[in-house]
């Protein structure tokens with residue numbers, strides 16, 4: 001059972017294009033969130049390389065790639081943002097940019113839907129509910 | 130509580146205290162300047178214990194592998210045994226010449242006692258005999274027999290003041306480095322290049338420019354040099370001469386304040402760049418000098434479409450004193466017994 005899920009997940013990641021696709025997506029995605037006044041303040045960081053590496057971890061995770069994060073990690077990792085007011089509106093904005101980024105890179109719609117489903121599944125953890 | 134062992138003696142670290150700050154508090158003399166992981170003056174080597182990855186960000190792989198780390202960025206979990214950077218990393222050098230490039234900028238030429246492998250645009254830490262350390266970028270090319278630095282006079286500045294007023298040709302110093310990612314990598318000769326900086330941020334850019342030209346870079350090369358006032362510009366004639374030799378090279382000196390005059394643009398650097406280069410997507414860029422300008426320009430260029438991997442930035446972070454001192458650390462190693 002569990003291997004089955006893992007296989008399915010890795011195949012989504014593979015279909016999207018694996019690591020090179022994440023590399024291509026991260027600049028686009030990061031640029032979108034930094035340009036969006038609703039959420040840019042969460043992503044301001046003098047260390048843009050580090051911030052970009054985190055975005056890549058995010059993209060890899062929601063695209064079903066190899067990821068070491070658990071739901072608990074997501075809760076812990078965003079708790080300081082929830083304290084700063086992170087809510088559903090912000091979450092929807094991130095999902096919007098995620099979708100636009102993948103479509104811009106030419107990822108097929110059904111695959112994007114699958115990614116958005118994975119992202120949506122993290123909502124409760126990210127918003128600490 | 131984490132502890133650090135140096136030369137047979139243990140020093141306790143307070144909650145959240147870096148190895149550098151803990152040692153300085155204990156009276157140990159460790160060269161340092163920015164205390165923010167940018168200048169690499171505070172390099173030390175671990176001889177036992179675990180070094181957190183954060184303390185090795187920006188170091189060359191060869192240094193990482195040998196256990197080197199930045200003590201100002203090192204917050205160990207447990208005990209750590211360390212040693213100072215040591216002679217194997219430092220190169221003795223002598224001041225060859227000191228020459229004014231303008232009222233506020235001094236060209237310092239150094240002759241290292243053994244050849245230093247570097248790329249134009251990287252930086253070295255200059256360590257004075259008394260341990261005072263500051264980083265300066267390299268404007269020269271590796272084939273030259275001296276290293277060229279451009280030092281701006283800082284009001285009350287210890288290293289710059291000494292270089293301007295007291296240092297003489299023949300004086301001995303030590304060099305540590307080189308470090309940093311601000312240099313030209315040959316390849317893609319048609320790619321447009323954008324070089325921008327303020328003040329002595331011109332030093333690395335001048336080195337990178339000449340490196341790119343000597344590698345036969347054919348794409349457009351834009352150099353924006355910003356200063357508060359016209360007196361802050363330097364190497365103007367040299368850069369104009371290069372512009373007339375190389376048609377792909379565009380030199381744009383700009384000042385924030387002052388009268389409009391021939392060849393000098395008045396305006397904020399970012400606005401001037403945006404007007405001259407409205408669509409920099411796909412370009413390579415190097416940004417050097419004033420930290421806040423460098424960081425805001427980097428963000429703007431990224432948003433304008435430059436890829437992060439094509440954006441190289443050196444923020445000239447000033448020295449910051451350790452928390453409990455507020456003044457120069459004058460303690461000697463022997464004070465550690467207090």
Ligand SMILES: Cc1cc2nc3c(=O)[nH]c(=O)nc-3n(C[C@H](O)[C@H](O)[C@H](O)COP(=O)(O)OP(=O)(O)OC[C@H]3O[C@@H](n4cnc5c(N)ncnc54)[C@H](O)[C@@H]3O)c2cc1C
Nearest residue numbers: 168263264265266280281286287288289329445446447448
């Ligand atoms: C990677 C890197 C590369 C560098 N390259 C160069 C270079 O090529 N040329 C060059 O001239 N400098 C360069 N610098 C800056 C240089 O290392 C020193 O910080 C500078 O020369 C001042 O040193 P000082 O000892 O004269 O002044 P200090 O004694 O360190 O400073 C005196 C006082 O002025 C303050 N101060 C100093 N500079 C500033 C500033 N810019 N803004 C606000 N406060 C300030 C200090 O905090 C201190 O209180 C670089 C720095 C870094 C990190």
Ligand code: HEM
Nearest residue numbers: 039042043054057058061069077090091094119120122126
């Ligand atoms: C779709 C659900 C989300 C998932 C799966 C997710 C996942 C991740 C991951 C894996 C990291 C990297 C953690 C690390 O390595 O430290 C991260 C960091 C981060 N996330 Fe999310 N994220 C989600 C939603 C959001 C939202 C909605 C925001 C804000 C609008 C956000 C803001 C951030 C920020 C700012 C960081 C960096 C934190 C830091 O610098 O400490 N995330 N996220």
Ligand code: FES
Nearest residue numbers: 163164169171201
């Ligand atoms: S890098 Fe540690 S003091 Fe500058």
